[in-house]
Amino acid sequence: MARIQTHNNSSRKELILSKAAALFREKGFKAASMRHLAESVGVEAASLYNHIKSKTELLHELCFGVANRFMQKMDEVEAAKIPDIEKIEDLIRFHIYQMIHHYEEVYVCDREWKYLADPYLSNFQNQRRMYRKRFAAIIESGIRNNSIKPIDAPTAVLILLHAIGGIESWHRSTQKIDADALTQNMVTILGGGLKPAS
Amino acid sequence: MARIQTHNNSSRKELILSKAAALFREKGFKAASMRHLAESVGVEAASLYNHIKSKTELLHELCFGVANRFMQKMDEVEAAKIPDIEKIEDLIRFHIYQMIHHYEEVYVCDREWKYLADPYLSNFQNQRRMYRKRFAAIIESGIRNNSIKPIDAPTAVLILLHAIGGIESWHRSTQKIDADALTQNMVTILGGGLKPAS
């Protein structure tokens, strides 16, 4: 019937993407149907295909959009001339920030990537593995110069990343503390577990 | 055609349950079909219904089986006469043990519970909320007697539980350290983040 946005506004697809992120997060990728998505966009299901190629394409774009942001941050942090422990806290803060301010996409990227189709799936898994390796390398560097407790670095990375993923629960919580306080608490607990007893 | 187990062996359903856990974990509840499950049991899809009521019933039983084990452990820990910090480490070790030795069910309980049908869904969410409250209460008690750093207890619980959920990645890892070392590392990092600077 009526077009919702003017023609020259190319952000129609971006609206679909953001609605898709919310829907995939709420229902899960498999349980979210194109008809649901269409409804939340305010359009019939078939009309979506004037803007997108397929349901999976939506997942591709969401996942790699998020992944690229994290990779870019990792580049910056690696290049920075600051102590290792600060690099880690910087990364933790970035993760938390992303989780809070781009909740839906980050969550989808975190929990629904396994439904990616295969050229993309392997690519994504490689990027993920690489990211964790680079994170672990920073921790190992910190261990060598005694600014970090001697622990198994891959295990530490695993703990950090999943702990941050838990903000999901905070996000849904009714009586939530404010974002800054949350960040500070997480850095205290997670960072505190890394620093050697002084 | 041929029955796979003898009649008086009542564990046919348990086989289905354990195959379901593995399948739900691998594919996700929605993406796992009864025909896939049947294949992995070695039977036609319709035959499953001689043993189970529905697909959702499988999820119920998996989720509440796990949830009940954790609730029972919490009862024990609360009743024990040991310092708060030891209670917490005890719980952490229990979580890790469960995650390692009952991986598939625990994972499914953790990540797929949202597909429970509604009398069960609310029930499950309540139990979950209650469990976290009781966990947080132990932390708060520890804070009051100065054996734990003054932090936001609900946030700490959230971090702990999700960090442990990350063992999922360890489980899939090719070059994994052994389970005891993993446990020790996690207790060091997570416990270390809680103890006050001395």
Added chain:
DNA sequence: TTTATTCGCTAACATTCGTTAGTATATTAC
């Protein structure tokens, strides 16, 4: 104003889904 393009719609498609009905066979109980 005419022409081309964008973007909505309805209708329909082939698959896949969970599940039921009805039947046959093998085991157990008597």
Added chain:
DNA sequence: GTAATATACTAACGAATGTTAGCGAATAAA
């Protein structure tokens, strides 16, 4: 041996899925 029960099978159902085809109206370009 006979009756009863447990459990496997084949066939089929209605519903929901992602997606395509084709059409009409609105916008942009000429």
